[in-house]
Amino acid sequence: xxxxxxxxxxxxxxxxxxxxxxxxxxxxxxxxxxxxxxxxxxxxxxxxxxxxxxxxxxxxxxxxxxxxxxxxxxxxxxxxxxxxxxxxxxxxxxxxxxxxxxxxxxxxxxxxxxxxxxxxxxxxxxxxxxxxxxxxxxxxxxxxxxxxxxxxxxxxxxxxxxxxxxxxxxxxxxxxxxxxxxxxxxxxxxxxxxxxxxxxxxxxxxxxxxxxxxxxxxxxxxxxxxxxxxxxxxxxx
Amino acid sequence: xxxxxxxxxxxxxxxxxxxxxxxxxxxxxxxxxxxxxxxxxxxxxxxxxxxxxxxxxxxxxxxxxxxxxxxxxxxxxxxxxxxxxxxxxxxxxxxxxxxxxxxxxxxxxxxxxxxxxxxxxxxxxxxxxxxxxxxxxxxxxxxxxxxxxxxxxxxxxxxxxxxxxxxxxxxxxxxxxxxxxxxxxxxxxxxxx
Numbered sequence: 072x073x074x075x076x077x078x079x080x081x082x083x084x085x086x087x088x089x090x091x092x093x094x095x096x097x098x099x100x101x102x103x104x105x106x107x108x109x110x111x112x113x114x115x116x117x118x119x120x121x122x123x124x125x126x127x128x129x130x131x132x133x134x135x136x137x138x139x140x141x142x143x144x145x146x147x148x149x150x151x152x153x154x155x156x157x158x159x160x161x162x163x164x165x166x167x168x169x170x171x172x173x174x175x176x177x178x179x180x181x182x183x184x185x186x187x188x189x190x191x192x193x194x195x196x197x198x199x200x201x202x203x204x205x206x207x208x209x210x211x212x213x214x215x216x217x218x219x220x221x222x223x224x225x226x227x228x229x230x231x232x233x234x235x236x237x238x239x240x241x242x243x244x245x246x247x248x249x250x251x252x253x254x255x256x257x258x259x260x261x262x263x264x265x266x267x268x269x270x271x272x273x274x275x276x277x278x279x280x281x282x283x284x285x286x287x288x289x290x291x292x293x294x295x296x297x298x299x300x301x302x303x304x305x306x307x308x
Numbered sequence: 309x310x311x312x313x314x315x316x317x318x319x320x321x322x323x324x325x326x327x328x329x330x331x332x333x334x335x336x337x338x339x340x341x342x343x344x345x346x347x348x349x350x351x352x353x354x355x356x357x358x359x360x361x362x363x364x365x366x367x368x369x370x371x372x373x374x375x376x377x378x379x380x381x382x383x384x385x386x387x388x389x390x391x392x393x394x395x396x397x398x399x400x401x402x403x404x405x406x407x408x409x410x411x412x413x414x415x416x417x418x419x420x421x422x423x424x425x426x427x428x429x430x431x432x433x434x435x436x437x438x439x440x441x442x443x444x445x446x447x448x449x450x451x452x453x454x455x456x457x458x459x460x461x462x463x464x465x466x467x468x469x470x471x472x473x474x475x476x477x478x479x480x481x482x483x484x485x486x487x488x489x490x491x492x493x494x495x496x497x498x499x500x501x
Contacts, residue, residue, distance in 0.1 A: 192405030194362050194371040207392050207400040212378045214437075224374075224402070230364045235406045295445035 336463025
């Protein structure tokens with residue numbers, strides 16, 4: 072978590088610097104997302120309470136597919152927002168209390184609008200996913216397929232040195248940075264502080280973003296349009 | 309529960325950066341043994357060097373850049389001799405830090421024509437993959453080579469960073485340049501537009 076500024080108006084950022092799961096190709100993730108979405112629909116019609124979780128997993132898979140291949144999977148941006156809208160209307164998207172009056176929305180949809188991701192530095196020890204050999208000890212190349220098996224590097228030990236917020240991180244899933252709503256923003260939107268026990272809801276997909284209807288903007292897809300990032304860029308996506 | 313908060317933080321979009329090729333010279337990495345480098349340099353192979361030598365969970369790890377495996381396998385497939393320098397007592401691993409879009413593995417010496425072409429081809433393959441993913445931005449690349457003076461055993465690291473296609477073109481053309489045309493001064497240029 073990063074903190075800047077002064078109390079009650081400081082910017083708090085948290086998120087993922089690294090993922091345990093290997094980065095899978097975008098088409099694989101998109102297919103999985105559509106399957107989850109179908110299963111969620113079936114569960115919802117049957118009154119199965121697991122429907123909500125299945126929808127939320129579908130959103131995360133659509134988000135990953137878009138972040139990995141923006142131009143090739145632009146439709147995933149739209150689908151993530153469409154499911155997000157359905158989930159928000161049907162179940163509600165409760166924000167998460169981050170302490171001291173701060174609230175975050177731990178949902179991948181917001182990563183679709185982020186311009187900064189996390190990039191971490193340090194040495195790691197890894198294994199080949201195909202043959203389990205150590206680093207530089209076999210002839211399989213991460214990212215390639217071998218008789219239907221996708222090769223990737225499995226990190227077995229790591230030593231973290233630092234984390235940077237950068238526009239083009241190695242792992243695009245790290246665009247999932249959570250920027251907490253400050254106590255001042257909470258008060259400004261509501262006109263008063265939250266009452267004891269009140270939980271604000273995220274309404275990104277239902278009110279503040281029309282991504283489900285219009286799809287991604289040019290700047291969401293074309294990263295060459297991105298300017299030098301600043302944390303002050305709080306403009307609406 | 310209330311229903312008022314949207315989300316949507318982002319930065320404004322507008323500019324496209326114009327990249328320049330930058331050449332710099334640094335002291336050689338301290339974890340590399342100069343005597344061994346002198347010996348390896350005479351063999352004429354593609355020699356991959358670790359960026360770091362550090363402890364991970366009690367084990368000494370020689371940290372190579374992630375592209376080392378692809379470059380090593382490509383060299384083997386094309387019949388180019390390739391060696392990986394792992395200091396005694398260490399095991400090979402990876403080292404990552406955020407820099408250019410791609411940082412080539414550290415290599416020993418000035419590549420001969422065959423090795424230079426191999427590296428240029430590997431860069432081109434990576435650029436092709438980048439474009440197949442529909443990324444319109446030109447990727448940046450950092451190339452580094454370690455030079456060792458046989459007499460003084462002093463090592464220096466030359467670094468070149470810029471648009472990947474320009475760097476690949478330079479690496480491929482370089483063996484054909486007139487000997488001696490590449491001076492230390494050229495590497496010390498702070499910037500070339």
